[in-house]
Amino acid sequence: MATEIKENGVNKQFAVPYYEIPYEKFFQFGMSVDSIVFGYHDDQLKVLLIKRGAAPFQGQLALPGDLVYPNETIEVAAHRILKDLTGIDEHNVEQTKTYSAVDRHPVARVITTGVYSIIDIAKHDPHASAWAEGVYWTSLEDVPQLAFDHDQILKDAVDILRNKVRKEPIGFELLPEKFTLADLQNLYEALLNVKFDKANFRKRILSAKFLKDLNEFQEGVPHRPARLYSFDSDKYDELRANGFSIQI
Amino acid sequence: MATEIKENGVNKQFAVPYYEIPYEKFFQFGMSVDSIVFGYHDDQLKVLLIKRGAAPFQGQLALPGDLVYPNETIEVAAHRILKDLTGIDEHNVEQTKTYSAVDRHPVARVITTGVYSIIDIAKHDPHASAWAEGVYWTSLEDVPQLAFDHDQILKDAVDILRNKVRKEPIGFELLPEKFTLADLQNLYEALLNVKFDKANFRKRILSAKFLKDLNEFQEGVPHRPARLYSFDSDKYDELRANGFSIQI
DNA sequence: AATACTTATAGTCATTTGTACAATTAGTTC
DNA sequence: GAACTAATTGTACAAATGACTATAAGTATT
Known part of the structure; x- marks a missing residue:
């Protein structure tokens, strides 16, 4: 192993020699996760949306999602955040895509990963909590314009779900x-x-x-x-x- | 729009009320991208590996990858990094998965997204540059243990590629x-x-x-x-x- | 108790698709 | 011209698909 150069407890040798941008700038990303929770009940497929009670996009509908903690994986964060915002606890998530447009978040540089799951609506009773002001099961055709790039994230998730369903027993x-x-x-x-x-x-x-x-x-x-x-x-x-x- | 609370030019209202962890901690992720470049020539499928010339994992083989710049998307970074490390310029990338295990990077908290592409080996002439000490076209069965979690990233990419190939004209x-x-x-x-x-x-x-x-x-x-x-x-x-x- | 009604389940049949393999074709090399 | 190689066409049967018909097993109605 090569000599290590540490600064603030962080080894920076691997990055330093090749970049003109200050080292710290590389470690200022926010990471978030957005959950596409599909629900099924009475022969209907719906998606769970929240009304945002905090800026940005306050008051607008969005996929439930938030920032990942420094000590969490995306999947663990997805579980925590969904529970915090909607009370829904148990769900197995799978990734869809990761969205990294520079201006996708109007406030900071936040990269987000989509994760989806399907749950039985009858077995869960979502209620808004934390900064969510409302939770809604919404039919896909009734989904209005969503916050951030969540329209695209939802669309991609639907495609992925439908592809998946055709190939293996799901749900x-x-x-x-x-x-x-x-x-x-x-x-x-x-x-x-x-x-x-x-x-x-x-x-x-x-x-x-x-x-x-x-x-x-x-x-x-x-x-x-x-x-x-x-x-x-x-x-x-x-x-x-x-x-x-x-x-x- | 709600009142905005700014600090260092960053609106923090949306995050502050609900977390006990200091705000800054949420914005200390590093984001990287690892390219799985499949190559085809003489009826053979290979993958492009580099020998790392910098810590961590110095001297070990790895997928070509590095940190994303603050002003880049993952896809743009993938292009730049592959060019920097191997000289390979043109390629259309598609995401595989995003890896977020807390300890996947031994030095810092770095989340990485895999992207893959397939190129014609005969049309490109990779050569090591920047911190890469070598570039190798390697048959899949000859791939040794790789740095980080790149073994898993490669394995997932192969699965995804093979699924894709069966469903649409690719390559x-x-x-x-x-x-x-x-x-x-x-x-x-x-x-x-x-x-x-x-x-x-x-x-x-x-x-x-x-x-x-x-x-x-x-x-x-x-x-x-x-x-x-x-x-x-x-x-x-x-x-x-x-x-x-x-x-x- | 017969009849209507509803949905479940079984069966039919023509068509398409999948698979293994044989036969033929069109070139080169000896 | 015969042997060789690989391209291309054909054939025959199995399996899957899709549209549709027929029958079964209950309840509700009269």
Whole structure:
């Protein structure tokens, strides 16, 4: 290891020789994370927006997001921030893209990473807290102009979600433990904003073999009760390990 | 717009009320970019590595990357840095992921975004400059342990590249203006590390209709000369606009 | 208790796509 | 001209897709 030159406890040798810009300037970025939380309920796909209660863009709708703490990863920050602003706790996030336009934040140089997740609206009860003045589940077609570059961030996230959904079982956590094929079809139709033929959807899903037939049936419906299934994640992992991938 | 509280020219109202951590601490991130440059030549897929001539990880192989300037986007920085370190100028980059583990950089808090591109090895002549002590085209299977978390960054990039390649025409800039179907097949085989049946590959590609038949033929080959094609980007854009997507 | 109504599920069938492989073609080299 | 190499075309069967019909199993209505 080469000799280390330390200043304020920070080794700067690796950067110094090649830049004319003062060293400190390289370490003045703010990092933020913006969550695209998709929600599903009653066959509808929505996105969670907050009303900003602080400048900039005070009063305007935005994706829930904020600055990353110095000792956090993006993913940890996403979890904390979403909980702070909306009370929503549990969610598995995945990155979309990182946005670094120099003027994307009107106040400081802030680079942001988008992360998305899908949750069951019925299982969560968001409420505005911290500097959020309101939280709203909004249908995609009703989303108004958002703060910052959040329009673009949301658009990109929708694209990524729809691509993902077609390639692997996603969103089983959005259905009850036991669900019917019609439930599953409704979920996919809401996520993708398309309609499938019922008979063919059934064939395709069943041929993928990651559903467990529970040999139970719906009750209390005013028509022929449907068969209940559950998601067989062991089977799915096994299929996946063998390089298998479905196509919806 | 709410009243703005400025300090050192920076509006801090939006952050201050909710954090116990001093404001400045949120703006001490370093941002870097690491380029995964895939190269193609002689039916081989390689990745461009540099030997680090500065701490940390001095002497070790790494992806070419460095800190983003305060006035640059990630993409602009990627271009500049790759040129500085290797002399490679033109390349279209796309993001892979952003890495934010708190200790991923041993010296400072640096978040990095991966970007990848594919270039024709024959058309570029990389040479080490700035703090790079060497530049190497390395076959994927020969890549040693890399600096930082670059092993993971490279692995993720390969996955993303391979996914991408299967879904849209990519890498036509890696072939000469006029190429044969065998050339194209070799390219895909190198990128994906698989083998295709020649007859079936031909049928699939031609049915996608984004190749222009030039009605010209190879010359000087010791066997039946192959028909030459070029990539018809007008046709491709048209197909793409109609929601069309190929599957290799 | 028969009929209407609703949704689930099964089956049919023509079409397209995928895959393996054989056959033919068009050049060069010996 | 025969042998060789690789390009290209063709063929045959399997599998997947998609539109559609038929039947089943419940409840609600009369």
